[in-house]
């Protein structure tokens with residue numbers, strides 16, 4: 001690990017001011033991702049700015065009637081928060097499917113959004129990786145790529161975003177509040193993470209030095225019909241091969257409104273408006289769920305070891321929707 005200096009700040013202005021003083025500064029929150037990246041020399045900040053004392057540590061009602069999740073609230077405190085459990089149970093389910101209790105006690109909401117891919121080659125500095133070192137090549141294309149992407153990939157990178165929480169946030173239509181040198185911004189969740197294109201080194205649309213302050217959940221009722229389904233190699237402590245966040249509004253067996261997002265398949269949580277439109281107005285049954293799954297996966301591309309994910313994702317979508325609609329008991 002390289003040498004670095006460390007400072008603890010108590011205001012966003014102080015955090016932003018620290019950025020200009022150093023060559024490669026980084027914010028640190030729970031440290032559960034950043035410290036691993038530093039130990040592997042994937043990231044080598046010369047200065048760590050501890051933001052844990054900023055006042056983004058509350059869960060409170062948002063001005064729009066929804067809920068605001070502070071960026072520094074831990075994943076554990078968010079998942080077990082009574083309002084989150086009552087009003088956004090899909091989100092609680094998704095967070096609790098991730099990592100381990102110990103990690104969730106440290107991991108923050110802002111850090112969860114910002115966590116980096118789990119592509120093996122990204123962590124292995126002895127191998128080419130366009131995300132870590134732009135222009136060096138992609139070892140995963142033609143290499144071992146079991147856990148990598150099948151949707152929205154590029155010739156430069158097929159990495160996936162590893163978060164569970166973000167898949168539910170995408171389905172629920174959250175927005176991300178950000179502050180930085182250029183003032184405050186609100187970013188719709190769909191625009192927060194990027195596809196790799198020819199800039200796989202960029203995970204998201206933040207400007208350098210932007211701080212995520214909170215996440216707003218809209219005032220929508222997806223409390224009766226929902227399911228976060230995570231398929232993984234181990235029952236716990238493993239990232240998703242494929243995950244599905246499904247939320248429905250139902251009336252007399254018919255779907256009034258649907259929300260559907262996938263994790264583990266793309267560089268960003270993959271929400272499909274097309275599949276949601278197709279589901280709305282239809283009877284909740286296997287036929288309509290299979291059609292929705294086909295629509296989402298129609299542009300999918302496998303790279304060898306991960307080609308099984310196309311069929312796996314289709315089946316996971318059908319199962320998640322079946323359980324969300326209450327046609328089968330939740331596993």
Ligand SMILES: Cc1cc2nc3c(=O)[nH]c(=O)nc-3n(C[C@H](O)[C@H](O)[C@H](O)COP(=O)(O)OP(=O)(O)OC[C@H]3O[C@@H](n4cnc5c(N)ncnc54)[C@H](O)[C@@H]3O)c2cc1C
Pocket residue numbers: 026027028029030031032033034035036051071072075097098099100103106107108109110111112113114115162163164165210211212213237238239240
């Ligand atoms: C063994 C293991 C298993 C895991 N399994 C899962 C899993 O199954 N599902 C899952 O979703 N996650 C999983 N995780 C990831 C974990 O959820 C993330 O590491 C965690 O959410 C990151 O939050 P943090 O506060 O620790 O971030 P940090 O490590 O402190 O920071 C991560 C990055 O975010 C930046 N950052 C942090 N906060 C802010 C902010 N407010 N504004 C701007 N930038 C910020 C930092 O600069 C850094 O670049 C796992 C992690 C480990 C180590």
Ligand code: SF4
Pocket residue numbers: 117119120121122128129130131132137138139140141148156157158159200
């Ligand atoms: S898939 Fe992306 S992160 Fe993985 S080796 Fe290729 S460029 Fe790097």
